Amino acid sequence: GAGVSQSPSNKVTEKGKDVELRCDPISGHTALYWYRQSLGQGLEFLIYFQGNSAPDKSGLPSDRFSAERTGGSVSTLTIQRTQQEDSAVYLCASSSTRLTAFYEQYFGPGTRLTVT
């Protein structure tokens, strides 16, 4: 079946502009995660949604970052007043909530964000 999809695949924006990144999880997966990966760095956890529950925002690096998930499916990550240090690949993952598969996360292709 279809995997996790993300859009856009690439985004170039000017410092200070707002950007929205979209993620569509695997059908039937109720858990959705956002990570980011900076050049040469590991994956940094940003936020986690489980179904329609309030998200765990503990990984968001600043209050310029926010995310929402509509109808328990598609998610949007918004970065306001972008800064050059926000340049990274933003990765979305989803997983099932079956106990043995809870952490088995499947990643989308990512959005490469470049802030100039």
Add this chain to the structure above:
Amino acid sequence: QKEVEQNSGPLSVPEGAIASLNCTYSDRGSQSFFWYRQYSGKSPELIMFIYSNGDKEDGRFTAQLNKASQYVSLLIRDSQPSDSATYLCAVGGSQGNLIFGKGTKLSVKP
């Protein structure tokens, strides 16, 4: 702060050899462990997961977990040039997220 440590490499092995990738983690209470493969410019791809002490085999891949020593390893038998990639070790975190190591770059030479 929970941490996952990996040797950054590069690890170079000849084609047909066994590649051994290692990972240590700091949280003794961790219960779930994962290996992802990431080709350059691509997103991570889940290749193995292991929850219990011992070995788990899937094709040419074997994951090994030793909770007492807090390490997890990945063995790749009969390594192929197409296995050349960065291998990420990840541990399940308390928030449902994964905590990743920075990865080991593997190069398989023909």
